Amino acid sequence: MKRTETYLLNMGPQHPSTHGVLQVKLTLDGERILKAEPVLGYLHRGIEKLMESRTYFQCLPYTDRLDYISSMNNNFGFAMAVEELAGIEVPRRAEFIRVIMAELNRINSHLIGIGTLANDLGASTGMLYCFRDREYILDIFNEVCGARQTFHYIRIGGVAGDFTDKARELTEAFLERVPKFLSEYDQLLTGNEIFTRRIIGISAMTAKEALDLNMTGPNLRATGVARDLRKLDGYSVYGELDFDIPVGEHGDNWDRYQVKMKEMAESAKIIRQCLDKMPEGLIMAKVPKMLKPPKGEVYSRTEGTRGELGFYIVSDGTTKPYRVHIRRPSFVNMQGLDLMCRGMLIGDSVSAYSSIDPIMGEVDC
Amino acid sequence: MEISFLSGLALWLRGEIYALTGLPILSDLALDIIGIALLLGIISMAAIVFTYGERKVCAFMQVRIGPNRVGGRFGLLQPVADMLKLMSKEDIVPEGADKVLWALSPALLFVPAALVYAFFPFDAGAVLADVNVGVFLLFAISGQAVLPFLMGGYASNNKYSMVGGFRVVSQMISYEAPLLFSLLGILMITGSMRLEDIVEAQSGGLWFIFLQPLAFVIFLISAVAETNRTPFDLVEGESEIIAGPFTEYSGMRWALFFLAEYANLLTAAILATTFFLGGYLGPDFLPGFVWFGIKAVLMVFVIMWFRWTFPRTRVDQILTFGWKAMLPLSILNVFLTGVVMCALGLV
Numbered sequence: 001m002k003r004t005e006t007y008l009l010n011m012g013p014q015h016p017s018t019h020g021v022l023q024v025k026l027t028l029d030g031e032r033i034l035k036a037e038p039v040l041g042y043l044h045r046g047i048e049k050l051m052e053s054r055t056y057f058q059c060l061p062y063t064d065r066l067d068y069i070s071s072m073n074n075n076f077g078f079a080m081a082v083e084e085l086a087g088i089e090v091p092r093r094a095e096f097i098r099v100i101m102a103e104l105n106r107i108n109s110h111l112i113g114i115g116t117l118a119n120d121l122g123a124s125t126g127m128l129y130c131f132r133d134r135e136y137i138l139d140i141f142n143e144v145c146g147a148r149q150t151f152h153y154i155r156i157g158g159v160a161g162d163f164t165d166k167a168r169e170l171t172e173a174f175l176e177r178v179p180k181f182l183s184e185y186d187q188l189l190t191g192n193e194i195f196t197r198r199i200i201g202i203s204a205m206t207a208k209e210a211l212d213l214n215m216t217g218p219n220l221r222a223t224g225v226a227r228d229l230r231k232l233d234g235y236s237v238y239g240e241l242d243f244d245i246p247v248g249e250h251g252d253n254w255d256r257y258q259v260k261m262k263e264m265a266e267s268a269k270i271i272r273q274c275l276d277k278m279p280e281g282l283i284m285a286k287v288p289k290m291l292k293p294p295k296g297e298v299y300s301r302t303e304g305t306r307g308e309l310g311f312y313i314v315s316d317g318t319t320k321p322y323r324v325h326i327r328r329p330s331f332v333n334m335q336g337l338d339l340m341c342r343g344m345l346i347g348d349s350v351s352a353y354s355s356i357d358p359i360m361g362e363v364d365c
Numbered sequence: 366m367e368i369s370f371l372s373g374l375a376l377w378l379r380g381e382i383y384a385l386t387g388l389p390i391l392s393d394l395a396l397d398i399i400g401i402a403l404l405l406g407i408i409s410m411a412a413i414v415f416t417y418g419e420r421k422v423c424a425f426m427q428v429r430i431g432p433n434r435v436g437g438r439f440g441l442l443q444p445v446a447d448m449l450k451l452m453s454k455e456d457i458v459p460e461g462a463d464k465v466l467w468a469l470s471p472a473l474l475f476v477p478a479a480l481v482y483a484f485f486p487f488d489a490g491a492v493l494a495d496v497n498v499g500v501f502l503l504f505a506i507s508g509q510a511v512l513p514f515l516m517g518g519y520a521s522n523n524k525y526s527m528v529g530g531f532r533v534v535s536q537m538i539s540y541e542a543p544l545l546f547s548l549l550g551i552l553m554i555t556g557s558m559r560l561e562d563i564v565e566a567q568s569g570g571l572w573f574i575f576l577q578p579l580a581f582v583i584f585l586i587s588a589v590a591e592t593n594r595t596p597f598d599l600v601e602g603e604s605e606i607i608a609g610p611f612t613e614y615s616g617m618r619w620a621l622f623f624l625a626e627y628a629n630l631l632t633a634a635i636l637a638t639t640f641f642l643g644g645y646l647g648p649d650f651l652p653g654f655v656w657f658g659i660k661a662v663l664m665v666f667v668i669m670w671f672r673w674t675f676p677r678t679r680v681d682q683i684l685t686f687g688w689k690a691m692l693p694l695s696i697l698n699v700f701l702t703g704v705v706m707c708a709l710g711l712v
Contacts, residue, residue: 009524017604031528031680120604122595122677126425164541188674193678346528347605349680 008032009346013042017120017350018362024337033349038334041317043364051324056082056156056291059321064150064245065364067330069112070305072105075154080235081300081311082156086293088285093157095237096278100171101144101154102302103267103274107178108137108143110218110260110267111303113357117257118189119199120350126189130271133181136174143167156291158284166360171275178268182261190261199253203340203352206251213335217307218259219356223251243271292319306330306357328365330358366381369645370652372490384492394529400493404482411635412627413444426673445626454616460614463520470517471614471621474663480627485635488563488645488653500552504545506631507591510625513539517622518610529609532680533600539687544587546695547580550639564644574641579698583642583691588633588669590683591628596675597683600698604677634664 013017021042027035037123047066051059061076076098083090088097111130115352119125121292138148145153145160153160174259189195207223209222228245231237246262293315301310307329308354333356376395382392417432420443424431436442445446458467483494484503498503511534515684518530552558553574555566567573592596601609611622638644647656678686 007524009528016607032530057612118676122598122604123675125427125673126676127431132428189676193674194678197682198679345679345681346597347677350604 004029010348011349017116017354019354019358022353022358022360022363024349024353026341026346028237028346031345031347033344033346036338036349038337040331040334043360045365048324048326053170053320055319056086056293059324060155061150061152062169064152065361066326066328066365067109067304067359069151069359070109071151072154073102073302073304073309075152075308077300077302077304078311079154079156080143080302081298081313082286082291083291084107084300085296085298085313085315086156086287086291087288089361090155090158090285091282092284092288093163093279093281094283097144097159097163097283098154099237099241100163100271100274100278101141101151101159102296103270104140104171104174106136106267107264108303109357110135110264111137113218113260114185114189114257116357117199117253117351117354118195120354121195123189123192123195127183129181129184129188133177135361136170136177140167140170140174145172149184155284156166157287159341163278168275169216169269169277175268175272175275178264182265185191195256195275198255198347199257199351199355201250201353202253202342202348204250204252205336205340209339210251210336213332213339215307215336217304217329217333218256219333219336221245221320222248222255222259224249229308231303233301235302237274237277238270240277243270243273253355255350256357260357261304271289276317290319296340301327304329306359307333307363326365328362330356330362332363334358334363369489369654371488371654374489388670395549397493400483405479408479408482408624408631412624412629413448413666415627415630416447417441417444417666419672422666422669423673426670450621451616451620456616456618457613459522459613461522463522464514464558466520468492468512470520470610471618471625473515473516475621475625475628476589477506478553478625478632480506481632482628484560485639486564486644487657489561491654492561495561495672496559498558500548500558500563503560503636504541507629508537508541510629515609519613521610521613523607523613525606525612526610529600529606529612530607532609533593535680536593536599536687539684539689539701540587540590540597543583543687543691543695544591545694547587548640549629549695549699550577550580553699553702553706560639560644564603564639564646567643568646570643572641572643572646576701577641577698579694580638583695583698584641585637585667587687587691588636589671591689592629592633592668594630594668595672598672598677599680599683630665630668631661632665633668635660692706 002040006027006029009028010023011026012023013021023042025037025039026033027328037078047062060075060078063078064340065070066074077202081293111134113132142148144163145151156354168364169301207225210223211225212219226245226247229235246259246266248259255301295315295317297312297314299310299312301308308327308328309329312325313321313325336356337353345353379392379396382395383389386392421431432440432443434440435446457462481503484496484499486492508571512703514533515530518526551563554576555563557563601611610618614622638657645653645657647653685706
């Protein structure tokens with residue numbers, strides 16, 4: 001008698017395309033995926049707990065290590081939460097610098113997202129092109145804060161160093177490059193028949209499913225929901241800036257890819273406006289050396305590169321937070337993996353995974 | 366028949382050995398051994414040169430520098446370093462592996478890959494095994510390469526290997542058919558299965574790439590699929606199933622797989638050269654085997670170019686493409702060739 005059996009395939013934590021230490025338990029019927037169960041926790045460092053025994057200033061570097069690809073956005077989110085808690089007014093120039101850095105970091109992060117998607121589909125040249133262009137952003141970061149990763153640049157009350165003329169020059173030069181490299185990717189990837197066939201209609205997700213799973217960021221916008229906290233809340237100086245929210249239609253890998261591509265162009269637009277509008281002035285507010293926010297709690301959210309990045313901080317009036325909870329977009333978006341993988345083939349599981357674009361440092365926290 | 370440089374050399378050698386020993390069987394044997402040694406040398410040399418070449422070509426396409434640490438600023442000794450590394454690696458046999466199949470697999474893969482070199486006309490008259498059913502024998506032998514992949518995948522006791530083994534079978538079987546059908550047109554025109562006859566049929570400068578452009582495209586795609594390289598490298602789809610059947614292999618066993626892969630790459634290039642690019646034919650200022658080498662290396666470069674430009678296809682797409690596009694097109698090509706030949710009164 002003929003008999004077929006499903007089998008379990010452990011993908012990861014040591015696997016070339018799990019970008020870190022994710023383990024996915026795939027239940028397979030031949031090549032078809034019946035179920036994908038992510039197993040988390042390999043990179044858990046207890047950052048939330050560690051923060052309870054650190055002062056607010058000491059907490060900040062930990063946020064760098066959450067989503068190490070978009071450290072600036074994490075710094076930004078945490079600094080904003082503490083400022084809201086302690087009632088600190090940030091100088092206007094610092095706000096503009098923050099937005100420039102956050103948007104540069106968004107481009108940086110999307111470049112990696114697209115690059116790894118290309119690499120997981122076997123086009124490693126696409127990845128290296130993305131990494132080549134990312135270098136220009138890292139040069140700018142290097143100029144303003146001396147680091148290429150884990151910047152610790154956006155501080156509570158402002159930013160650590162001024163946006164120098166050299167940095168402005170580098171940024172201007174980079175902005176000129178953006179449309180060039182975007183069209184280059186279009187030639188190498190977007191127009192490639194094999195590439196499009198691999199991602200169009202794969203791992204599709206409806207807006208309702210995405211909302212039910214509480215997904216945010218490019219993953220949600222790809223399904224057609226124009227939810228962007230930069231527009232919705234208009235925090236920092238985003239309210240004064242003019243930009244669009246690119247949305248997709250079908251919520252498949254292609255839309256997630258396209259949303260990221262378009263967001264890069266929008267980010268470049270935001271940076272351009274910030275460079276023009278940036279006033280002279282202070283870059284740091286007067287923040288007491290012993291920061292003791294009043295008793296209370298705050299939930300402050302920003303649009304991180306991967307979705308809603310929220311910091312919930314409870315203060316008991318001392319120099320250290322009583323409790324910190326971080327709403328990590330990667331972690332929440334990961335819930336969609338099972339839905340995206342079902343009914344797809346093994347080859348699609350990696351593209352679903354890299355189109356969600358999670359960073360394990362943020363998933364496990 | 367005119368005497369080319371290589372066959373002239375062979376004739377001279379044969380005469381010398383005969384004069385020395387006086388036994389024709391000895392001179393035949395000596396020449397065969399020399400020929401086999403030469404071919405194995407070509408294969409190993411190809412693996413060495415292509416690993417280096419591939420890394421440099423890939424670096425060139427990916428705006429990188431490539432190997433530049435071992436052996437001067439161009440990293441010329443990198444293949445040697447790679448080889449030493451492979452030889453000094455521990456030979457790991459996974460638990461629960463089928464030891465016999467496990468050990469046989471890399472060897473069995475290398476044998477057909479090397480065996481087909483006997484049929485290639487490197488120059489006029491320079492063929493190790495000059496058989497009149499060359500094409501037939503060549504594909505009969507290279508078709509054996511499916512089994513070792515499956516053996517390796519099965520014997521490794523690893524699910525990734527097993528999936529890779531399954532993929533090989535489905536992929537290679539689907540592309541063997543269009544590969545052969547694409548050559549039928551040429552066989553109809555030349556009326557011979559002897560590879561040298563096929564080359565000589567192109568001597569007017571009218572290479573078959575011009576007479577059979579559709580067949581060339583089909584042949585190239587199928588040949589890339591047969592060699593399991595990107596965009597058809599599902600077998601070892603790095604980001605999906607790690608290294609497919611080779612996942613559990615290490616050291617020299619893995620190196621044999623690797624050697625076979627590069628031998629197959631060169632085979633694909635040589636076949637394209639022989640069937641479509643006029644083989645060793647070329648202007649007289651260079652000897653035939655040099656032309657042959659130039660064309661083959663050019664084809665290798667083209668196949669490498671594919672690899673570093675295209676993403677990987679998916680397993681269902683590759684089969685759909687093979688059966689629904691490649692095969693009908695190749696049959697259409699046979700049909701068209703027949704119609705044209707009838708119209709010209711060549712039949």
